[in-house]
Amino acid sequence: SLGRDGVKFIITQSAVQLIFADDLTRIKNLIEWKDETIALQTIVSFVEPTEELVRLAEEKKLKILTLDQLREIGRNNPVEVVPPKSTDTALIMYTSGSTGAPKGCILSHRSFIVAIFGILSSINLTSVPKDEAIPRVLNYMPLAHVFGCGTIVALSLLGGEAGFWQGKVEKLIDDFRDFRPTVLAMVPRLLNKLYDKVRLELRKKGVIGRVLFRLAIRGKLALIRRGNFSRNTIWDKIIFEKIRQS
Incomplete structure (x- = not known):
């Protein structure tokens, strides 16, 4: 929903150092943007990168890791947990940029937690009794939207399940029927x-x-x-x- 230019702008402005990518085209774009997205150092790929992409990344002094490689690095290099302060930045949520370049809204951990519990309280779901089925949310909103992101985190907090729509409005009813959600982010x-x-x-x-x-x-x-x-x-x-x- 942010578009190529919007994504590049966000990566540059927020000085992202590590980014996840789910297909080879996006990885190629990230490599090509390296001269403008100076802070970017590592791309974590959900798919196996081609030798050509790895070579291009090395030329730009970028590292490409698969998700399995990232997990292995974590297993071999455990670190102490450093809990954040409530005033620390939790995330920067960008607008779609419908009136110019995207604008980033900095959310602290305190603000984001308040938003999450606001979502849960509004649907009377601040806890899940042991004798009830776990909540299931079908998320129509993108993760680049504070409501969509907050809903996923909120349900994860309760041990719930999240499903994502197929990306086509005309198939939403099929998504509802297949996933059987108990909560909808709409x-x-x-x-x-x-x-x-x-x-x-x-x-x-x-x-x-x-x-x-x-x-x-x-x-x-x-x-x-x-x-x-x-x-x-x-x-x-x-x-x-x-x-x-x-």
């Missing part, structure tokens, strides 16, 4: 698409079906406002479970 545009799908199905149900649906919405909202997030209500059984399965 934006209004996506909610509108789901709402339109439900309304389309409602038109086929007739007057009684539409009346029942409105009653279910009111009843469910009333329960949620009272702090009841149960998925085992009468409305879930007769209305919402069918929607989830569809």
Whole structure:
């Protein structure tokens, strides 16, 4: 979502020294940008780099490591854990740069933790009882978005599972059906698409079906406002479970 120029700008401005890349084209781009991204020293590749890319990287005084090599280095060189201070920088979250170059927002560990617990508190999920299934989040938002990133970290904190959409809006319903998430990181545009799908199905149900649906919405909202997030209500059984399965 940031585009080639945006990514190059971010790497340069933030003085990134190590970066992860998931395909050979991106690795080649990073090598070609080395003269502008002076601080970059190491590329960690999720795929096996070609000999040509390794040679080009060496010419630019860049090191390419595979993920397995990085893990091995970590195993052979253990270091003491250095806990961060709450005021230390946790991450720099960049905008998409829709009005010029991307702008970086520096988030401290304190700020990011507050954001994470804000997400968890808003969905009544600050802990997971032992007798309940672990939460599963389908992340539609990119990790280069504080909501998407925060959701993944928040669910990881609880030992949850994260799934990532296929990258195509028209396949989102398939993603929902396959992954069966209990939590969704969404934006209004996506909610509108789901709402339109439900309304389309409602038109086929007739007057009684539409009346029942409105009653279910009111009843469910009333329960949620009272702090009841149960998925085992009468409305879930007769209305919402069918929607989830569809």
